[in-house]
Amino acid sequence: MKMLLRGAESPERIKLMLKMTGIRSPEIIAAIYEHLQFGMREKHAAIKHGVEQQNLNRALNNLNEFAKDYEELKALD
Template structure:
């Protein structure tokens, strides 16, 4: 499943996801931003950032893995929140 959509991500979200990786190449980071934030094609982004398309694809795949884990954590937290929220409502109805 894809969690990151080309041209639909904010720079802030991409930067936070990048902070959870070991990606530090300026070219890869620029290419990732060109795709995810600006909506450029992978070919255009690799040319504009000066890196091989395969290296850019690998970096995007790494970021997708991180985004997948972040979404899984968010789902766990949401389930816990809903469970606690239900218990609070149940307790409030008893009074």
């Protein structure tokens, strides 16, 4: 299940999630913001920032897994 929605995430939320992952590539990070904050399609965000779409997809999957785990953790409180 996708926890993160294209174009619906705040820059603050994205920044905090990135801090909790191993994602460090400035190009991947810029593409993530384009997709999650501004709603650009993954393919177009990857092209715009010069990254392989599969690498962007992997990073987005990692962020989504983190968000899912975080929501599960919150439910325990």
